[in-house]
Amino acid sequence: MSYLYSLLTDRDVGLNFRIPLHYPDASSNLSQLSDEYDVCLGAIVGIYFANKSSYACTVGDSQLGNMLLLADQWLPAQLRKEVKIKKPEEFEI
Numbered sequence: 001m002s003y004l005y006s007l008l009t010d011r012d013v014g015l016n017f018r019i020p021l022h023y024p025d026a027s028s029n030l031s032q033l034s035d036e037y038d039v040c041l042g043a044i045v046g047i048y049f050a051n052k053s054s055y056a057c058t059v060g061d062s063q064l065g066n067m068l069l070l071a072d073q074w075l076p077a078q079l080r081k082e083v084k085i086k087k088p089e090e091f092e093i
Contacts, residue, residue: 045069050088052088056068057076057087
């Protein structure tokens with residue numbers, strides 16, 4: 001968690017929180033802390049997807065639901081055998 005905290009608060013990454021992210025050892029409410037970190041990680045995937053990174057894609061289908069995924073190229077290739085995968089450039093914006 002400490003390493004994740006350092007990644008999420010690194011100024012070089014470009015995330016600038018209006019309300020600072022709690023340090024893992026400083027929070028007594030683990031449920032809230034977990035939610036905060038989930039939101040931050042989701043935002044990072046969204047940023048990569050919006051920037052059309054080759055590491056970002058959606059997995060699933062429009063009827064059952066989609067999930068944003070940030071992964072090395074081998075994982076989407078393996079998942080493609082089971083579910084629909086769309087890369088950012090396949091979306092009309």
